[in-house]
Amino acid sequence: MNPSMASYLPILYFAIMAAIIPVAGLAAMSLLRPSKPTPTKLAPYECGVASPTEAFDHRFSVRYYLIAVLFVVFDVETIFLFPWAVMYHRLKLFGLVEMLVFLAILVVGYVYAWRRGALSWA
Amino acid sequence: MIGVTHYVALSFLLFAIGVTGVLIRRNLLTVLMSIELILNAANLNLIAFSRQLGDLNGQLFAVFVITLAAGEAAIGLAIIISMYRLKGSVNLDDASELKG
Amino acid sequence: MPFPAGDTLLILPELFLTAAASFVLLWATFVSRPRERGLAFFSIGALAATGLLLFVSARMAGTLPRSAFGGMFAMDRFGLYFKGILLLVGIVTILFSLRFISVSPYPGGEYYGLILFSTVGMLFMASGTHLASIVVALELMALSQYVLAGYFKRETKSLEASAKYFVLGAFSSGVLIYGISLVYGAAGTLSLAGIATAFTTAKPPAFLVIGIIFVGCGMFFKIASAPFHVWAPDVYEGAPTPISAFFAVGPKLAAYAIFARIFFVGFGPRAGDWSAIIAASAALTMVVGNVGALMQTNVKRLLGYSSIGHAGYALLGLLAYGDASGIGLWSILVYLLAYAFMNLGAFGLVILLESKGYAGESVDDFNGLAAKNPWLAAAMLVFLLSLAGIPPTAGFVGKYFLFSAAMKAGWFWLSLLAVLMSAVSLFYYFRIARAMYLVEGEGTLHWREEPAVSAAIALCAAGTLAMGILPGPFVQFARTCLLPFGP
Numbered sequence: 001m002n003p004s005m006a007s008y009l010p011i012l013y014f015a016i017m018a019a020i021i022p023v024a025g026l027a028a029m030s031l032l033r034p035s036k037p038t039p040t041k042l043a044p045y046e047c048g049v050a051s052p053t054e055a056f057d058h059r060f061s062v063r064y065y066l067i068a069v070l071f072v073v074f075d076v077e078t079i080f081l082f083p084w085a086v087m088y089h090r091l092k093l094f095g096l097v098e099m100l101v102f103l104a105i106l107v108v109g110y111v112y113a114w115r116r117g118a119l120s121w122a
Numbered sequence: 123m124i125g126v127t128h129y130v131a132l133s134f135l136l137f138a139i140g141v142t143g144v145l146i147r148r149n150l151l152t153v154l155m156s157i158e159l160i161l162n163a164a165n166l167n168l169i170a171f172s173r174q175l176g177d178l179n180g181q182l183f184a185v186f187v188i189t190l191a192a193g194e195a196a197i198g199l200a201i202i203i204s205m206y207r208l209k210g211s212v213n214l215d216d217a218s219e220l221k222g
Numbered sequence: 223m224p225f226p227a228g229d230t231l232l233i234l235p236e237l238f239l240t241a242a243a244s245f246v247l248l249w250a251t252f253v254s255r256p257r258e259r260g261l262a263f264f265s266i267g268a269l270a271a272t273g274l275l276l277f278v279s280a281r282m283a284g285t286l287p288r289s290a291f292g293g294m295f296a297m298d299r300f301g302l303y304f305k306g307i308l309l310l311v312g313i314v315t316i317l318f319s320l321r322f323i324s325v326s327p328y329p330g331g332e333y334y335g336l337i338l339f340s341t342v343g344m345l346f347m348a349s350g351t352h353l354a355s356i357v358v359a360l361e362l363m364a365l366s367q368y369v370l371a372g373y374f375k376r377e378t379k380s381l382e383a384s385a386k387y388f389v390l391g392a393f394s395s396g397v398l399i400y401g402i403s404l405v406y407g408a409a410g411t412l413s414l415a416g417i418a419t420a421f422t423t424a425k426p427p428a429f430l431v432i433g434i435i436f437v438g439c440g441m442f443f444k445i446a447s448a449p450f451h452v453w454a455p456d457v458y459e460g461a462p463t464p465i466s467a468f469f470a471v472g473p474k475l476a477a478y479a480i481f482a483r484i485f486f487v488g489f490g491p492r493a494g495d496w497s498a499i500i501a502a503s504a505a506l507t508m509v510v511g512n513v514g515a516l517m518q519t520n521v522k523r524l525l526g527y528s529s530i531g532h533a534g535y536a537l538l539g540l541l542a543y544g545d546a547s548g549i550g551l552w553s554i555l556v557y558l559l560a561y562a563f564m565n566l567g568a569f570g571l572v573i574l575l576e577s578k579g580y581a582g583e584s585v586d587d588f589n590g591l592a593a594k595n596p597w598l599a600a601a602m603l604v605f606l607l608s609l610a611g612i613p614p615t616a617g618f619v620g621k622y623f624l625f626s627a628a629m630k631a632g633w634f635w636l637s638l639l640a641v642l643m644s645a646v647s648l649f650y651y652f653r654i655a656r657a658m659y660l661v662e663g664e665g666t667l668h669w670r671e672e673p674a675v676s677a678a679i680a681l682c683a684a685g686t687l688a689m690g691i692l693p694g695p696f697v698q699f700a701r702t703c704l705l706p707f708g709p
Contacts (some may be wrong), residue, residue, distance in 0.1 A: 111248060175407075187357055
């Protein structure tokens with residue numbers, strides 16, 4: 001195998017592992033669990049809610065929006081963690097302190113959202 | 123061979139679509155999406171130039187622009203939701219109390 | 223360590239203010255409504271302490287200018303000048319808001335926190351020497367302000383102002399960032415000094431001019447100059463009045479700081495490409511602002527249009543980039559200080575006089591003010607004279623140097639137009655003066671006894687008069703706060 005292909009080998013291993021884990025999990029479960037199907041158990045569901053099988057024609061609760069906005073903001077902030085993680089060995093203590101300051105500012109936002117009840121569903 | 127010119131041409135196209143969207147669409151959500159298009163056009167430019175120049179500053183700036191876009195989206199959506207609650211519409215033409 | 227520890231010292235004031243703003247935001251979730259005044263006083267204290275820290279860190283920094291964080295941030299007298307004024311603007315805004323917010327049905331904690339965050343953004347803008355740091359600072363300011371504009375979220379006007387401000391502000395940021403991306407491609411760097419060097423040594427590609435125009439358009443939006451001014455009157459009218467005062471001064475000053483820095487330091491060598499655009503916008507802005515103000519009956523709207531006109535005058539200073547004495551820049555600095563005093567003062571009067579909550583701000587609300595409260599009327603008269611540019615007030619001094627800067631740079635027709643438009647402005651400023659002194663009040667006149675607002679107005683009036691009567695020290699000071707032109 002030529003060396004440029006060899007550098008892709010880890011990806012192949014990774015793909016194989018990624019396939020094995022869920023298949024193994026499902027197989028193990030089907031061997032271990034008791035099987036007593038009822039109509040309720042067989043009904044499709046999603047995230048604990050009964051899933052609509054007809055066309056989706058109703059709106060999401062507006063509360064989803066608040067969670068979505070918080071998610072967008074906090075999710076995108078992680079973009080700064082990657083460059084820092086890659087350069088961690090060169091940035092050393094300075095980088096660590098900078099990142100802690102950055103995270104502290106994020107925590108301020110988080111605590112604020114929490115205190116204002118943005119995280120409670122009711 | 124695809125060169126930096128192609129990227130700049132594509133980004134200019136995206137930019138033009140975004141500007142047109144902001145100018146002719148009246149729905150706030152569509153306008154918000156058009157603004158995101160403009161920002162992404164800029165990002166495309168920044169990354170293409172960054173690669174051409176062999177300089178990381180452009181990519182770094184693009185990362186910041188992505189964050190800013192997220193912040194803008196969050197606040198824009200908040201304004202849109204408040205507007206919908208108050209007026210039952212997210213159309214800019216319905217926002218017409220301030221005139222003179 | 224990638225950066226020397228001394229760099230952190232240079233941004234100490236900004237770091238402190240960020241911490242204070244975060245603290246206010248968190249504290250706001252614990253405090254009950256009647257006790258929110260404490261938050262306001264804490265915010266004022268934080269702004270004042272930031273001013274003190276600014277002084278200390280400038281002293282400890284040694285010889286200025288000093289650059290920090292790989293050319294992202296510079297501590298120089300130009301930036302310090304703006305920061306001093308911006309902190310003052312923040313303090314005055316909070317003084318204006320004390321009662322305004324406490325009688326409104328909206329919580330005050332986030333309000334003060336957002337003002338502080340927005341001020342942090344403006345402070346970083348005044349010191350940004352790299353397009354990335356400038357844009358991030360600009361957005362920190364702008365995002366806080368979109369929320370502040372719509373703070374009275376159950377009032378249609380406020381929400382509308384917020385929606386308009388957001389759409390146009392975000393759009394202009396997009397155009398600005400797109401322009402920056404083109405400039406980056408042409409110059410190969412985002413640092414202003416690097417851009418200037420790149421433009422002097424090599425012949426840049428043709429799309430650079432497009433980039434500069436887009437950056438210019440973004441800036442025109444931020445300072446509300448024509449043809450990108452339409453948002454200003456709507457936003458000033460719809461936003462809560464103390465916030466209108468804040469918007470009319472703070473962001474405009476900060477935008478002028480980055481405008482001057484980007485165009486003088488970064489695009490200096492390409493001045494031939496941009497001077498005509500700025501001249502055209504200045505002419506259009508002066509006409510649109512002053513003629514538009516003639517038709518207004520709402521004072522907030524009128525001040526909105528008048529502030530458009532003022533943005534146009536200040537553009538004249540940018541055109542005098544070539545003058546070796548630096549008059550172009552220091553005339554802007556002097557003018558902006560005068561502008562801050564007189565505009566904040568005029569908005570302060572609107573806050574005191576508001577009769578029916580937040581909707582009654584018409585020119586008629588000033589009827590007969592002189593007879594009932596001569597002090598308030600006199601203060602307003604000082605602000606109006608200054609806005610119109612009549613001696614002995616700060617506005618006259620500012621305009622005088624700006625117009626002579628434009629003359630020196632050879633823009634005779636623009637200076638002439640500016641003088642003409644100042645004459646036009648007399649008409650609409652006089653309408654308010656007439657209402658105060660010559661019209662009988664019909665018993666509807668109403669003002670509130672509010673020591674905080676009165677103190678802020680007195681401060682602004684004192685500043686306006688001091689600059690008008692003794693301009694020397696102010697001018698001398700501004701002359702030491704210049705930027706280098708080009709690399």
